[in-house]
Amino acid sequence: TPCPSCRAAAFCSLPPPPHTPCPSCRAAAFCSPACSAASHPRLLCAALSSGLAAAPEAHQEPLLFLLSAYSLQEPSLSAILSLSSAPQGPSPSQQQDAASLHAAVASVAPPHMLPAGFSPDLTAALLSKDRTNSFSILEPYRPDVPLELRKARCCAVYPRASLLNHDCLPNACHFDYADRPGPGNTDIVVRALHGITEGKEVCISYFAANWRYADRQCRLLEDYGFRCECDRCQIESKWKF
Numbered sequence: 001t002p003c004p005s006c007r008a009a010a011f012c013s014l015p016p017p018p019h020t021p022c023p024s025c026r027a028a029a030f031c032s033p034a035c036s037a038a039s040h041p042r043l044l045c046a047a048l049s050s051g052l053a054a055a056p057e058a059h060q061e062p063l064l065f066l067l068s069a070y071s072l073q074e075p076s077l078s079a080i081l082s083l084s085s086a087p088q089g090p091s092p093s094q095q096q097d098a099a100s101l102h103a104a105v106a107s108v109a110p111p112h113m114l115p116a117g118f119s120p121d122l123t124a125a126l127l128s129k130d131r132t133n134s135f136s137i138l139e140p141y142r143p144d145v146p147l148e149l150r151k152a153r154c155c156a157v158y159p160r161a162s163l164l165n166h167d168c169l170p171n172a173c174h175f176d177y178a179d180r181p182g183p184g185n186t187d188i189v190v191r192a193l194h195g196i197t198e199g200k201e202v203c204i205s206y207f208a209a210n211w212r213y214a215d216r217q218c219r220l221l222e223d224y225g226f227r228c229e230c231d232r233c234q235i236e237s238k239w240k241f
């Protein structure tokens, strides 16, 4: 488990700092006791102590997200719930996943540490917010790994950056600097790609801008629940190849 604050403890390509394992769960490692105190929620620590690692591989990431979300104090939990989610609602398989993830949270989390609203519906709502709003923070760039094979090492929801809408011809782009020493290295930085006239919406692309029309539409419909009718899509929809 990388240090959630500096993200450097487990993945950094720079020489790693000395790791400080959490004395309680011994499952999470941090660059310093200060990082551990600042970014290791008690609920997550308790779940790691009671067998979270035994959950199936495919459940690890959503379980870390749910335990982190259920650790949030108000108004942060409400801020996640106020973000948009796909209008068509979860698919049957996503509903099934949500039910088994909810049962998994209930089995590893001490009940007294869970917030009053803990319920299957809240778990399903949090997962759908995560699907439509989270940013992937990718592994460090390595010249020997093709760009499309770079894996996400974590996902994060940002109360403001997650509000940015998509455009296939974006006027802004987001950057992360997770390999820089902290603090602030888990921030998302949004930069304009060119001058933007007053009143024009600032948009980013939710994936690499060089994707073809059909691939873009497919991804946007499946994951975000809409057909894109941006200027670029209106032109490319008429292309004959």
Ligand SMILES: [Zn+2]
Pocket (backbone or CB within 6 Å): 003, 004, 005, 006, 007, 008, 030, 031, 032, 035, 036
């Ligand atoms: Zn750290």
Ligand SMILES: [Zn+2]
Pocket (backbone or CB within 6 Å): 022, 023, 024, 025, 026, 027, 028, 040, 044, 045, 046, 048
């Ligand atoms: Zn711990």
Ligand SMILES: [Zn+2]
Pocket (backbone or CB within 6 Å): 167, 168, 169, 228, 229, 230, 231, 232, 233
């Ligand atoms: Zn488009």
